[in-house]
Amino acid sequence: MNGSRDAAEVRPDRLMRRIDAVVAVSERLARRSARRRPPVAAVHRDLALVVTEVRQEASDVVGVRFARPGGGPLPVWHPGAHLDLVLPSGRVRQYSLCGDPADRAAYRIAVRRIADGAGGSVEVHALPPGTPVTARGPRTAFPLVSEPAYLFLAGGIGITPILPMVRAAAARGADWRLVHTGRDRASLPLTPAATDLDPTRVWLRPDDGHGGPPTAADLLDGLPAGAAIYCCGPPPMIEAVRRAVPAGHAFHAERFSPPLVLGGRPFTVELARRGGTVEVPADGSVLEAVQAVAPDIAFSCRQGFCGTCHVRVLAGQVAGGHSAPGEMALCVARAAGDRVVLDL
Numbered sequence: 001m002n003g004s005r006d007a008a009e010v011r012p013d014r015l016m017r018r019i020d021a022v023v024a025v026s027e028r029l030a031r032r033s034a035r036r037r038p039p040v041a042a043v044h045r046d047l048a049l050v051v052t053e054v055r056q057e058a059s060d061v062v063g064v065r066f067a068r069p070g071g072g073p074l075p076v077w078h079p080g081a082h083l084d085l086v087l088p089s090g091r092v093r094q095y096s097l098c099g100d101p102a103d104r105a106a107y108r109i110a111v112r113r114i115a116d117g118a119g120g121s122v123e124v125h126a127l128p129p130g131t132p133v134t135a136r137g138p139r140t141a142f143p144l145v146s147e148p149a150y151l152f153l154a155g156g157i158g159i160t161p162i163l164p165m166v167r168a169a170a171a172r173g174a175d176w177r178l179v180h181t182g183r184d185r186a187s188l189p190l191t192p193a194a195t196d197l198d199p200t201r202v203w204l205r206p207d208d209g210h211g212g213p214p215t216a217a218d219l220l221d222g223l224p225a226g227a228a229i230y231c232c233g234p235p236p237m238i239e240a241v242r243r244a245v246p247a248g249h250a251f252h253a254e255r256f257s258p259p260l261v262l263g264g265r266p267f268t269v270e271l272a273r274r275g276g277t278v279e280v281p282a283d284g285s286v287l288e289a290v291q292a293v294a295p296d297i298a299f300s301c302r303q304g305f306c307g308t309c310h311v312r313v314l315a316g317q318v319a320g321g322h323s324a325p326g327e328m329a330l331c332v333a334r335a336a337g338d339r340v341v342l343d344l
């Protein structure tokens with residue numbers, strides 16, 4: 001080999017030891033980087049899907065399965081991901097994926113029917129199999145970070161993003177515990193999927209069997225040492241737990257309804273194109289106030305991340321919300337002063 005040193009000149013046993021060492025180092029680096037880095041959010045894209053199954057998951061919850069119209073694998077997703085679903089009416093709604101990420105043939109969601117809501121859940125409950133829908137995503141807004149121990153807290157339909165996390169924790173051999181609360185046992189969706197993993201790690205806690213909703217102390221009872229807490233449910237439950245989390249525990253939460261307005265101030269919104277003003281109360285959102293005079297105003301997530309309600313600001317300063325400069329997310333942002341003028 002003309003003096004050049006190549007693999008053929010290295011003794012096979014030494015070569016194998018070197019390869020093993022390189023593989024071990026790269027695996028260590030990959031594990032370390034996966035632990036630090038949440039899953040990368042998927043790009044925006046439109047997916048043509050079709051409803052393939054609708055089934056009752058709890059007293060007022062249906063589970064819906066979607067697939068590609070001609071079959072075939074769907075884009076990868078991670079626990080905590082959600083889809084933007086464009087319903088046949090044109091409504092856009094966000095739903096957490098609650099199936100198994102390893103099942104590339106289908107996406108599954110579960111939706112509680114809210115009779116006096118904005119209509120999205122009622123429409124989902126009425127979707128017959130065979131209905132075509134468009135989905136955008138999946139996007140991961142609530143990523144699961146790799147930890148040795150977890151406490152998962154789910155309030156009612158809040159189990160949907162939590163369930164794939166529980167599966168992932170169980171598959172990794174992590175120490176995990178799940179508390180699933182709701183008004184009564186029949187209203188708790190997807191419970192067999194969780195209890196089948198390990199019934200000794202799951203506490204189903206219906207309010208009617210315990211004299212009312214749990215306190216934060218109830219939910220955090222038996223918190224494993226150093227466990228990360230993942231919580232999804234009604235805003236009061238999330239806020240109560242957030243305030244009670246002991247030091248040394250990471251807390252991650254996703255709500256399925258608008259955030260509570262805490263410590264807000266009232267202010268005035270002027271609608272430049274429609275004319276007139278609306279008053280935003282200390283504990284209400286701009287979106288709710290504007291809806292009272294403009295019920296056709298576009299919105300979707302009501303949590304500040306989808307961008308549907310963003311509106312140009314013509315005068316005044318905005319506080320909060322993640323919108324482009326000069327815009328306001330009506331669902332979560334507030335005026336920094338006493339008045340803001342919107343291009344509405």
Ligand code: FES
Pocket residue numbers: 299300301302303304305306307308309310329330331332
């Ligand atoms: S409704 Fe989604 S950002 Fe406001």
